[in-house]
Amino acid sequence: MKKYLIIFLALSLASTAQTTEPEKKDKKTNVFTDAGDAAKIVIAKQKMYAGDFVGAINTYREVEKNNPKNATVLYYIGFCHFNLKQNDKAKEYLLKSIEANATEKPEAHITLGRIYHAESNFDKAIEEISAFKSAANTDKESNEDADLYLKQAQNAKAMTTAPLNVTVENLGTGINSKYNDKNPCLTADGSKLVFTTNRPEGTNAVVDIEGDGKYFEDIYIAGYDSATKNFAKAAEVPGSVNTKAHDAVSSISPDGKQIFIYKNDIKDKESRGGDIFISKINNGKWKTPEPIGKPVASSYWEGGACISPDGKKLFFFSERDGGMGRSDIYMVEKINKKEYGKPVNLGPTVNTSYDEAGMFLAPDGKTLFFCSDGPGSMGSYDVFKTVFENGKWTAPVNVGYPINSIGKEGQLTLSADAKYAYISSDRAGGLGESDIYKIDLKDYAILEKDGKKIKSNGLSILKGTVRDGYEGYGLPDVEVVLADASGAQVASTTTNENGEYFFTLKGGNYKLTINKKGFKQISEEIVLKISDKETVSLEKGYLLKK
CATH class of the missing domain: 1.25.40.10 (Tetratricopeptide repeat domain)
Structure with a gap:
């Protein structure tokens, strides 16, 4: 759908109206x-x-x-x-x-x-x-x-009649309200939960008169309290993110350093009709979102994006020409910090003539969860799973009941250890229009084909900062590579503008190599542990010298 034909489309992940022509x-x-x-x-x-x-x-x-x-x-x-x-x-x-x-x-x-x-x-x-x-x-x-x-x-x-062995729990009034609470997004370490709500509590609470007649959406955040083992009461994200129009989060990067935002402001030519923006955190506050730009952005509606754990691939959904149906999922590889390659439609195995939206790429970097309202659902939108194997995406499967319900499910987000997930849903028994729920997965291996856990299928975190050995400031664009015991490369990334790197991967023995032109190479053996009780996080800092 072209943007100049749109007044408003809700993110829900690409929600469509219930009304059908009678x-x-x-x-x-x-x-x-x-x-x-x-x-x-x-x-x-x-x-x-x-x-x-x-x-x-x-x-x-x-x-x-x-x-x-x-x-x-x-x-x-x-x-x-x-x-x-x-x-x-x-x-x-x-x-x-x-x-x-x-x-x-x-x-x-x-x-x-x-x-x-x-x-x-x-x-x-x-x-x-x-x-x-x-x-x-x-x-x-x-x-x-x-x-x-x-x-x-x-x-x-x-x-x-064949429910999964999982427990689904409403997150309660600390997170949910009587309004529409959706799009839960979790950092890899589980410390922050970001979501979208249209509750009129913020300073910019305005009604969308030309759209659905409800309050405009804003982005909220909650930090995890390890003492109570619950999230603290949610509040507006600090900084310059929320406006007097629609602002909805579609994902947060695994390291928690940037959020991908759907903005729709009829008064703003850059976001009019719906487009993707990026906000980065600086000194505890989120900076003014910047448009993602072409080729991800187009003259058609784009509703959200998520980035792979290594930061090299971006998945987004769009209604641009050449798709399979209404909203389709696309993937684009990053050429450098500011440039992307050519977007590729995930194809008819994943996309259908119906809506595909509400994506989350699991910390393993190969399992993609998304929502669809097609004939594979229990009713309205359900969450499906596809895995990138042998160079192609597998046929999506419904993740099952009671993760899905006969109501409308929004996107699902998964912890790095795969022990729990969060999902938004308008199922019966909620506090408002749509609520956010926690799913206990300790007895169900959601990343495995049969749901059975042979051994821990969770991931651990390796992160740190690479600094200039003389000046002490973080070095951007440093190549960080991990290889296994046989010498085969298993992961790679480049440091961000602050010199930070971040990996989610299985526990084990690795060789870490750090390279930047003009500096001496660093190599080190790394032992990354894994736990059945919590997500293990190892932080390693390095000083590069010339």
Whole structure:
């Protein structure tokens, strides 16, 4: 979707509206003898298509007084209640529509099926959607929707009968609110949790009048308290990140030094329509975000990005031309600190004709988690997993229930030791629209194909600073290479502008080599331990001399 066509698209990871077009064209049997009722139907439809479901219901109800058995009017009233999440009232009117004339608005069966799905009554959901598919004279697009909802209902039924051995816990009021809390992003050491919220607590709390009518999104952060073993109460990220428009975090780098931000400000030409920005931390405060620029940025919508642990690859999602569907996942390699190569679509194995969004690249650098609302989900958006093996991405698999639910899941983020994860979801029982949950994975190896842990599949952290041996300042662009016992290179990176390097890798014996033109090379044997109880972090600093 081109940016100049967009007023606002929420990050959710690339969220799409729940509303679906209720009909293509009313049947000729829908004739209202009262001219006033016929005019009101036109007005009600205009309100409905504009998203004013309350107004549409009020107008339809006026028509209902003279046409209490009109299946089309009853269907539209039910459809509007459904989009207001008033499912009991929606069900009442949809059943009335079917009773009045079962063939006039067969779409009622789809909407009714979706309500039963939301109530976890999967057999009834399957029955109603199948009834629509059996109806005569249904259009192709509606049949495609029915196929999707039917498959999702079948998935939900199967997955809920075979739950994973995990525990899902709401993070509570220290993190969540009655508003929309989503996009959890965790540093590799688990010390910081960054997320997006539209709670009106900040100094820039403004309502998005031209968009969804809710408060604009801001970015919040919480630090981990090792004494209480919980995150402290979340607060706005310090610095110059949040504005009076949409600011949403899509990821934080493993070392916690930079965050990738989705910005959407109709008054700002650089972020109008949705684009990716980067903010870096300096002396405890986050600097003003800078646009990521081309070729990642385009004239189309880009909704978020994440970087590989070695800092060499960037994954992002975009609606640019040439994709498989609405929003697709792309990968681009970094040429240097400021330049990127040509973005590559991950292809039809990963991307579909539906939405792909909400990415997280695991600390192992090869397992990509993302959200999709396609036929593989339990309903709405689910989290899927694909692994880069033998030079290609594996077919994505649904990570299962209860990590996913029949609600809408946002992105998942994983600790370096793979013992726990965080996810956003609007599942039943939350504090607000969408909440952030912690997933205990100690009895389920999420990075393994079969979920069974042969040995510790977590990673450890190696980090440090390379400094000038005479002046003491951090040296940027220093090459840091790790090799295994056989001499084969297993990881490499370059230091940032402060001379810092960061690795996440399995525990073991390594040879670390440091190179920078004009300085003497340093080589050292490193023993990186690993623990089943916590993420091991080893910090090593070096002085380079000429």
